[in-house]
Amino acid sequence: MTAYIIRRLLQLPITVLGVTLLVFAMLQLLSPVERSALYIKDIPHTEGAIDAVIRRYGLDDPFLVQYGNWLFGRVDGVTGETVGGVLRGDLGWSRTGNSKVIELLQRRLPATIELALWAAGPIVLIGIWLGVKAAVNHNKPIDQGARVFAIVGYSFPTFVFGLLVLLIFYARLEWFPPDRLSDWAQRVVQSSDFVRYTQLNTIDGLLNGRFDILLDALRHMVLPIVTLSYLSWALLLKITRSSMLESLRQDYVTTARAKGLRERDVINRHARRNALLPVATIGGLTVVALLNGVVITETIFDYPGIGSAIAKAAGSLDVLTVLGFVLFNATLLIVANLIVDVMYALLDPRVRLG
């Protein structure tokens, strides 16, 4: 068990190194002028300025030298300061965010974390519940309905689903507004007597005793949560259903039934527990779905998180911002996958001992 975890941990730096190499290789597809945004805001538009910048920051150095500079930063020949360096947290200048990429990331991250936290509950609980229901009622109308629901779910492009939801609940019914907070709530949150403990509006609202803020924040998140969930349910439902079907065919379920246990106990205590193990392995996939999903969801609902920042940057070809965010997301995904694998090994003795 320990050996397994250690082996996985040792693989981690190799994968991360590979990821940075790939990101840097994509970066090299840009012209040196565009890459200069790694170190400076903009280039003065005078004769010879471009060449000076390229020389000053070594943007025509050999690949590996530039890669090293990009990773660890580089001493600026003129000012003597160290500039850049992904490992120092410097991802360059974001044209669309009009700040450093890392600052944009820090500014936008809380909103996305808040959305993901609130979406995770409905996604996991309802997705698994639907999958178990479908499997227990195998080939009955509930099962057929769930299958159609799932197939329609993964045939539904996120942006179309989001726009249709918006059409109905925002434009037509005016129930749920886009953005993160209403104007009045925004003013309250920014006022001096509202303490921002976590930057998460719902939790801060609770901690400050302002339930109106909590409700307003939730109201703004309902549509993004529904959009993110619907598309993840399809995947979860499918995996849970097939895993549960498999589990229901096992001998220990027959044994449990033969002992005269109530069907509910057979399903809840014997079949479902074992069926959920493989479901845990798609934890990584769910994170991927969320990371991909927030890009489109946040864009449609004008929700100021990292997803809408990426979409905006990509739409106006602000590559440094996109690459910085993608590097962050890829690292997040690697860590998530590691956690899922380790958890799985802890949960399932067959992996641990085998």
Place this chain on the structure above:
Amino acid sequence: MATGTVPAGSRPGSIDVEGLTLREPRRLERLLGPELARIIYGLFSNRLSIAGMIIVLGFILVALAAPVLAPPLKGRDPTVIPRDGFGPEPKPPGTVWRSSPPPVPGWYTTLTGQDQWVHILGTTAGQFDIWYGVIWGARTALFVGVVIVGITVIIGVIVGSVASYFGGWIDDVLMRITEIFMAFPFLLAALTLASILVPAFGRGIWPAMIALIVFGWMQYARLVRSDILSVKERDYVMAARVIGARDSRILGRHILPNAIFPTLVLASLDIGSIVLSFAALSFLGVGTEVGYADWGQIVSFARNWILTLDKQWWIVVYPGLTLILFGLGWNLIGDALRDILDPKLRGARG
């Protein structure tokens, strides 16, 4: 489906099935071999997959008949949606085409008795005709889907077969590289690469297509690799090795045809989801240029009309439904096929 690849069951060497098949093989079975015949019987005995095949066939027919269904303007690039002026406000379905209309199709005059061409599905902001975009978008979708899936499968087959056949450090290196590509969330990685490629290629279908290919081959490489690992030790491969066949011959003639059949079938059905990803990239603004006959591109016009979307619903609903239907068609077939090919469920039905 071509009859070129002869599936595993019919090859000498896999005697396991022979003893059990006592019945007279049906005609289709004799013609295509038991594996392919089983898939085709399976697909036609399932109502959902029949619906899927009808939908997909419908899209292929629409794509073929595009010049009849939505005649292009003479002497113009047919992939660019013709515009009716430049007004910002989307016009509702049924509005008469005012400035420089394309020729009225004969079927429309016959059906309605009118000789004035209308915007059947309305127009988007900027007066691009949605009907034209939906019809010609079918060509774009099928082209994009087939090309991307084709190339990703080829890359996957090469990487997967080299890795599994040679094993050792080659396998290790190739699989680590595969993992690194998989460490990125797919859509995000494609979005990134596409936004890098746009300045080089200009807006069009290629940046998004290349991006989807670069980050799309990994699952096929893994599938092919594991399939080959299971075939590699079979007796007939040993036999080929004993008689001194070269590596390339063993791989190309004996292992690949037997190992990649399921992968090829499943991959062909990824056309649906690939087209949806392509549409998402177009929607986000790193795909085709404005006015290109591409479904995601048409939907992206709606981004500026969110406040009044209930009044201009047609700018989302028609291209959106088209996308859903396209994805649904492929997924319905795919779902049935996965059941048919799943060895655990084999024999569970018919």
